[in-house]
Amino acid sequence: MTGLFKTRLQRHLREMAKYLRLVFNDFFVFALLFFLGGLGWGYSNVLKTLKAGLWWAPLVVLLVLVIVAQIGRFATLIEDADRVFLLPRERAMHAYLVAARRYSQFLAQCTQLIALFILAPFLSVALGWTLPQVLVLALAQVVLKDSLLRLDLASVYQVTGQRRMNQWPFKWLLAIVVVASGVWLSPYVGLLLALVADGAVAVWERQHWQSQQIRWREQIKIEDNRMLGIYRFFNMFTEVPMVSGTIKRRRYLDWLFKGIKPIHSQTYLYLFSRGMVRGTDFSGLVVRLTVIGMLLLYFVRGEWLPVILAALFIYLIGFQLLPFFQQYDDVVFTHVYPVLPALRLKNFVKLVTLILSTTALLLWVVVVIANPHLMTAGITLAVEVVEVWYLARIYTPHRLARADQK
Amino acid sequence: MALEVSHVVGGYSQIPVLKDISFDVKDGELVGLIGLNGAGKSTTINHVIGLLTPHKGKISINGITIDQDSQAYKQQIAYIPETPVLYQELTLREHLEMTMMAYDLDQKVAWDKAHDLLKTFRLANKLDWFPANFSKGMKQKVMIVCAFLTNAKLFIIDEPFLGLDPLAVNDLLNLIEQRKKTGASILMSTHVLDTAQRYCDRFVLLHDGQVKTEGTLSELQAALPEAGESLNDIYLSMTKVDRA
Numbered sequence: 001m002t003g004l005f006k007t008r009l010q011r012h013l014r015e016m017a018k019y020l021r022l023v024f025n026d027f028f029v030f031a032l033l034f035f036l037g038g039l040g041w042g043y044s045n046v047l048k049t050l051k052a053g054l055w056w057a058p059l060v061v062l063l064v065l066v067i068v069a070q071i072g073r074f075a076t077l078i079e080d081a082d083r084v085f086l087l088p089r090e091r092a093m094h095a096y097l098v099a100a101r102r103y104s105q106f107l108a109q110c111t112q113l114i115a116l117f118i119l120a121p122f123l124s125v126a127l128g129w130t131l132p133q134v135l136v137l138a139l140a141q142v143v144l145k146d147s148l149l150r151l152d153l154a155s156v157y158q159v160t161g162q163r164r165m166n167q168w169p170f171k172w173l174l175a176i177v178v179v180a181s182g183v184w185l186s187p188y189v190g191l192l193l194a195l196v197a198d199g200a201v202a203v204w205e206r207q208h209w210q211s212q213q214i215r216w217r218e219q220i221k222i223e224d225n226r227m228l229g230i231y232r233f234f235n236m237f238t239e240v241p242m243v244s245g246t247i248k249r250r251r252y253l254d255w256l257f258k259g260i261k262p263i264h265s266q267t268y269l270y271l272f273s274r275g276m277v278r279g280t281d282f283s284g285l286v287v288r289l290t291v292i293g294m295l296l297l298y299f300v301r302g303e304w305l306p307v308i309l310a311a312l313f314i315y316l317i318g319f320q321l322l323p324f325f326q327q328y329d330d331v332v333f334t335h336v337y338p339v340l341p342a343l344r345l346k347n348f349v350k351l352v353t354l355i356l357s358t359t360a361l362l363l364w365v366v367v368v369i370a371n372p373h374l375m376t377a378g379i380t381l382a383v384e385v386v387e388v389w390y391l392a393r394i395y396t397p398h399r400l401a402r403a404d405q406k
Numbered sequence: 407m408a409l410e411v412s413h414v415v416g417g418y419s420q421i422p423v424l425k426d427i428s429f430d431v432k433d434g435e436l437v438g439l440i441g442l443n444g445a446g447k448s449t450t451i452n453h454v455i456g457l458l459t460p461h462k463g464k465i466s467i468n469g470i471t472i473d474q475d476s477q478a479y480k481q482q483i484a485y486i487p488e489t490p491v492l493y494q495e496l497t498l499r500e501h502l503e504m505t506m507m508a509y510d511l512d513q514k515v516a517w518d519k520a521h522d523l524l525k526t527f528r529l530a531n532k533l534d535w536f537p538a539n540f541s542k543g544m545k546q547k548v549m550i551v552c553a554f555l556t557n558a559k560l561f562i563i564d565e566p567f568l569g570l571d572p573l574a575v576n577d578l579l580n581l582i583e584q585r586k587k588t589g590a591s592i593l594m595s596t597h598v599l600d601t602a603q604r605y606c607d608r609f610v611l612l613h614d615g616q617v618k619t620e621g622t623l624s625e626l627q628a629a630l631p632e633a634g635e636s637l638n639d640i641y642l643s644m645t646k647v648d649r650a
Binding site: 247331333 | 457480487491492494495506510
C-alpha cells in the first residue's frame with residue numbers, strides 16, 4: 001500500500017512539475033522577484049521603526065501563526081475508483097494514509113518554518129525574544145501542525161460517528177490556544193500544550209482506527225476539492241482541462257432572457273445566453289474583467305489613458321469569449337438538430353455583441369464620471385463603438401469560421 | 407423508403423469499422439439493429455445521424471442525403487442516444503423549448519404534446535429542474551420526450567431498454583407503435599433480444615462491421631433452420647460460427 005502511494009505521488013509530482021513550469025515562466029519569475037524584493041525591503045524598513053513593548057505585536061504574531069498553521073492540507077491522493085477497488089483492502093489503507101500524511105508533513109512543515117524564519121526578526125525586535133525562545137516557538141508550531149495533520153488522518157475513519165473531528169472551528173481553536181500560550185505565557189508552555197495535543201490525538205487514533213470504517217465518499221470529495229483548488233490556481237496561468245466551472249440556477253437573472261423569443265432563428269442564442277449566465281467560467285471572467293476595468297478607470301485621469309484602457313478591457317473580454325462558441329460541441333444534439341451552422345455562428349455573434357456593448361457602456365459611464373471632459377467622453381464612446389463592432393461582427397465570425405474548417 | 411444505407415464503408419479514423427454495409431428501413435417499420443459489443447451498431451448510427459461521414463457509399467432519408475440539404479436531412483431525424491446527453495445549463499422546460507425551436511415546431515401544439523408525454527413519463531412536476539442532475543433512467547426519459555415532441559419521420563433509438571423502468575419501457579413501445587401508425591420509421595439498436603423479437607418488424611444482424619443476415623424473424627429462421635426458434639438462439643449461433 002505504501003508502494004501504491006509512492007506510485008501515485010510520483011505521478012502527482014510529475015503533473016505538478018508540468019504545471020509549475022508553465023506558471024513560473026521567465027516573466028512571472030522576474031515579476032515575483034521584484035515583488036518579493038520590494039516586500040522584503042518594506043519589511044526591513046518597518047522593523048527599523050519598531051520598538052519593544054508594542055501592545056499589538058503579540059496579536060500580529062498570533063494572527064500570522066494561527067493562519068499559517070492551517071496551510072498545508074492532508075493530501076491523500078485518493079481517487080474516486082478507490083471506493084470500489086480498494087474497499088476490500090480497507091485495513092491495509094492505513095499504511096497508505098500514514099505515507100500520505102508523511103508527504104503532507106513535508107510541505108506543510110516547510111511552510112511553518114519559513115513563516116517562523118520571516119517572523120523571527122519581528123519577534124526579536126518587537127517582543128525582545130532571544131534565539132532559543134524563537135526556536136522553541138518554531139518547534140511548538142511544527143508540533144502543532146503535526147497534531148492538526150494527525151487529526152485529519154484520524155478523521156478519515158468514522159471515529160466519532162457522523163461528526164468529523166477535524167472541523168475548522170476545532171482546528172482554529174487548538175491553534176489559537178497553543179500559539180496564544182506560546183506568545184503570552186512562554187514558548188515552552190506552547191510547546192508543552194502542542195505536545196500534549198499531538199500525543200492525545202496519536203493515542204486516540206491508534207486505539208480506534210482498526211475498528212472503524214473509512215469515510216470513502218467524504219474523503220474522495222475532500223481530495224477532489226483540494227485538487228480542484230490547485231487546478232484553479234494553475235488555471236489562472238494556463239489551460240487546465242480538469243477545471244470545469246459549476247452551474248448555478250440564478251433564477252433572479254431569468255429576466256435577462258425575456259427578450260429572446262423562442263423561435264427557430266434564435267435557437268442557439270437561447271442556449272448560449274443561458275449557458276453564459278448560469279455557468280461560472282465565462283460569466284465570471286466577464287464580470288471580473290468588467291469590475292476591474294471599472295475600478296481602474298475610476299482612478300485614472302487623463303485625456304488618452306482612459307480611452308486606451310477602456311479599449312484594452314473590451315478587447316480582453318472579447319478575445320476570451322471566443323472559446324465559448326465550442327462549449328457545446330460535445331453535446332451530440334448540437335450536431336443533430338436541424339439548425340444550420342451559419343445560424344449558430346450568427347447567434348453567437350449576437351451574444352458577443354450584447355455582452356461587449358454592456359461592458360462598453362459600463363466602462364464609458366465610469367470614464368464620464370471620472371473625467372468630466374466632453375472630449376474624453378466622446379472619444380471613448382466613438383472608439384468603443386468601433387471596437388465592439390469590429391470585434392463582434394468582423395473578427396469573431398472570421399476567427400470561428402476558420403477554426404470550424406479545421 | 408425512409409432510410410436507405412447502401413454500400414457504406416466508414417468509421418472514426420481511416421481504418422474502416424463498417425465494411426460495405428447495406429440495409430433499409432421502410433415507412434412505418436421498426437427495424438432492430440442487432441450485434442455484439444463492437445460489431446458496429448453505434449458507428450452505423452453515428453453515420454446515419456451525420457456525425458460521421460462515410461468513406462464510401464451513400465445514406466439517404468426519403469431520398470435526401472446530408473450533402474444535398476443538411477437541414478432537410480436532419481429535420482427528418484429524431485435521435486435518442488444510449489447515454490443521455492443534456493445541456494448542463496438548461497432546465498427540463500428549456501430542453502423542451504430548445505427542441506421546439508431547433509425543429510421549428512409550433513409552440514402551442516408542441517407544448518400540448520409535451521404535457522402529455524411528461525405526464526406519461528412522470529416528469530410533469532420537474533419542469534424547472536436541471537435534468538443533468540437526474541438519474542440515468544430519468545435522463546433517458548427526457549431524451550425520449552424531446553425526441554417524440556418532433557414530427558420526425560425517422561427515429562433512431564440507441565439501446566433504449568437498459569436503465570428504463572418496466573413501465574417506461576412499455577410506454578416507449580406504445581409511443582413507437584403510435585408513430586409507426588402515422589408512417590414514421592424506427593431504427594433501434596438493442597441487446598434485449600426477447601423484447602426486440604416481440605416488437606421489431608425486421609432485424610439487421612451486424613457482425614464485425616458487416617451485415618450478416620437481414621429479414622423478418624421467419625426469414626431468419628428459414629435461413630438458419632438448425633439455429634433454433636428464438637432471435638436469441640439465432641443470434642448466438644451466428645456469433646458461434648465466427649468463434650469456432
